Amino acid sequence: xxxxxNAVPEPLLESQRIAPAAMTATxxxxxxxxxxxxxxxxxxxxxxxxATIFLLGFLISLIHLPGKMRAALAxxxxxxxxxxxxxxxFAALLIMGTTFIVAVFYCLDTLHxxxxxxxILFWKSLPVSDLTTVLAKASIPxxxxxxxxxxxxxxxxxxxxxxSTVALLGSGVSVATLWNHLPLSQMLLMLLDxxxxxxxxxxxxxYCWLLLVSAWARRAPFLWAALPLLAIGMVEKIAFNTSYFAxxxxxxxxxxxxxxxxxxxxxxxxxxxxxxxxxFLMSPGLWIGFAVAAAFLAAAVRLRRYREPx
Amino acid sequence: MTVIEARGLRKAFGTTIALDGVNLHVxxxxxxxxxxxxxxxxxxxxxxxxxxxxxxxxxxxxxxDPWTTRDxxxxxxCFIADVxxxxxxxxxxxxxxxxxxxxxxxxxxxxxxxxxxxxxxAASKVRELSKGMVTQLHLALVMAIDAKLLVLDEPTLGLDIxxxxxxxxxxxxxxxxxxxTIVVTTHQVEEVQHVLTDLMFINRGRIxxxxxxxxxxxxxxxxxxxxxHLAAARAFKPIHERQVFGRSILLFDHLHRNQxxxxxxxxxxxxxxxxxxxxxxxxxxxxxxxx
Numbered sequence: 001x002x003x004x005x006n007a008v009p010e011p012l013l014e015s016q017r018i019a020p021a022a023m024t025a026t027x028x029x030x031x032x033x034x035x036x037x038x039x040x041x042x043x044x045x046x047x048x049x050x051a052t053i054f055l056l057g058f059l060i061s062l063i064h065l066p067g068k069m070r071a072a073l074a075x076x077x078x079x080x081x082x083x084x085x086x087x088x089x090f091a092a093l094l095i096m097g098t099t100f101i102v103a104v105f106y107c108l109d110t111l112h113x114x115x116x117x118x119x120i121l122f123w124k125s126l127p128v129s130d131l132t133t134v135l136a137k138a139s140i141p142x143x144x145x146x147x148x149x150x151x152x153x154x155x156x157x158x159x160x161x162x163x164s165t166v167a168l169l170g171s172g173v174s175v176a177t178l179w180n181h182l183p184l185s186q187m188l189l190m191l192l193d194x195x196x197x198x199x200x201x202x203x204x205x206x207y208c209w210l211l212l213v214s215a216w217a218r219r220a221p222f223l224w225a226a227l228p229l230l231a232i233g234m235v236e237k238i239a240f241n242t243s244y245f246a247x248x249x250x251x252x253x254x255x256x257x258x259x260x261x262x263x264x265x266x267x268x269x270x271x272x273x274x275x276x277x278x279x280f281l282m283s284p285g286l287w288i289g290f291a292v293a294a295a296f297l298a299a300a301v302r303l304r305r306y307r308e309p310x
Numbered sequence: 311m312t313v314i315e316a317r318g319l320r321k322a323f324g325t326t327i328a329l330d331g332v333n334l335h336v337x338x339x340x341x342x343x344x345x346x347x348x349x350x351x352x353x354x355x356x357x358x359x360x361x362x363x364x365x366x367x368x369x370x371x372x373x374x375d376p377w378t379t380r381d382x383x384x385x386x387x388c389f390i391a392d393v394x395x396x397x398x399x400x401x402x403x404x405x406x407x408x409x410x411x412x413x414x415x416x417x418x419x420x421x422x423x424x425x426x427x428x429x430x431x432a433a434s435k436v437r438e439l440s441k442g443m444v445t446q447l448h449l450a451l452v453m454a455i456d457a458k459l460l461v462l463d464e465p466t467l468g469l470d471i472x473x474x475x476x477x478x479x480x481x482x483x484x485x486x487x488x489x490x491t492i493v494v495t496t497h498q499v500e501e502v503q504h505v506l507t508d509l510m511f512i513n514r515g516r517i518x519x520x521x522x523x524x525x526x527x528x529x530x531x532x533x534x535x536x537x538x539h540l541a542a543a544r545a546f547k548p549i550h551e552r553q554v555f556g557r558s559i560l561l562f563d564h565l566h567r568n569q570x571x572x573x574x575x576x577x578x579x580x581x582x583x584x585x586x587x588x589x590x591x592x593x594x595x596x597x598x599x600x601x
Contacts, residue, residue, distance in 0.1 A: 027411060027412065028411070028412045030411070031407075031408055031411030031412050032412070034407075034408075034411070035400075035404075035408050038399070038400065038401075038404050039397065039399055039400075114397075117397060117398065118391075118395045119395055119396065119397035119398075120395075121362070121389075121391040121395040122391075122395040122396055122397065122448075124360075124361075124362060124380065124384075125360070125384060125388060125389045125390075125391075126384055126409065126412050126413055127381050127382065127383075127384040127385045127412060127413060127414070128381060128384075128412050129380075129381035130381075132381075305380075306364070308362070308363070
């Protein structure tokens, strides 16, 4: 009892003493992520541009919408559904593709660029550890970009639905068919699941590999990232006439357990063709991926400590 | 309090030895000038102190090992590196936000006050600023941090004379308060002569001179000798001799003022002249040894 009452004020004093220094571990992390968003504005500009271009195209396509809807009424419900859903999935695919490209180039440039312009000396003059910096950089493709993609896609699809409704109302065609075949909230939920699961978690080892190369390469990080993989595949093929490595990469890139679902219905949003989140989270491929990603990240942290400006 | 303590600091890049057993002891409240020719190991020494490079030997900065605890050390240490290292894309207000966000000892109001005295606008980006202004910005950021040690690696390189003068003025007037410690390397030796409290010459990874400025002034003297006294003056074994307008200027080490006062005009030499003399003799002995 006594010891307890004595022990209490001590941490208090300690925290008061370092009061100006009282910084939670999350604060440098938060600011590190923010600074990435300042530096790489393409993180949100590129998908916004994609969405805008798509919407412009979509706006023009609305001329044919009333006719298309009338024709769709003649089809059976399954085909109707596919026809109506198609542009919405296409929008999601386009924005997703854009952010994936942004993620790849971001990862390849970020740790290389700060050495190239010597700004690493400035970042290292501040009390932010290499681990915090690298984790902040990894969080961009794994967390930030999927969320940005989701938000922009959701808004885009909302605008599409709104524009379609207005166009149909203007032409006197019933909007009921359109709305019935577009379970928007369900579609968005599936999208979020896909983005966080595949683009965030499943692709994590890919991004971490790129970050590692970015921290290591003196020049041409893109080549250093791609050519060794090609070389391993080639050597395996020539030496053993097998292509396990290439198959493994393909499995990773196509989304692993979820890839079957996409092949079946060209990115259909049908819940039945989708792997359940529990099964996905239990899949060994995901956890092997995490282990590989963690190893790559640890190496990137270490390299950032050792590497000097180029 | 000891700020920097190094014993037998060594660092080699391949076969090139950048630091060859450097011993360093810097107390609180000193302004140490680290002077040396290009490639002498100045920057390597600073990088080791800042935890930017690995080294052999013992090194403690503010009681910490800089290589393993760089991030913690940087709460108490600031540095401005040889060229402008502020990222070109960053905005002035972003830089303030970021440093305020990650640095527990940053006083944003102070930085803004310092910037208000310059032509730098908060809305500017670093890429729009002149080289002198980028240095001013960096200095404002650093001076607003309540740090114990400030490391400057060629801070005024490439700046015009106005900015250079201003740089050291504001450093002395607005920053240095005798509790802080500054380590500076520079080629513009004449600028720092009156700023320094301690002086260190470094050549080929070794320290060739280490003294405080009071010692420096009592140790070295320069005599402008008239031609008729030249032979007498040379008898005192000057470490360096040069001609200016037909008169000889002889530099002496460890010689009392009274011994030569009759031979000509006696004065304290500039650091630059002593540097040239010491480095010249170094090269001479090295060549002599090689032969």
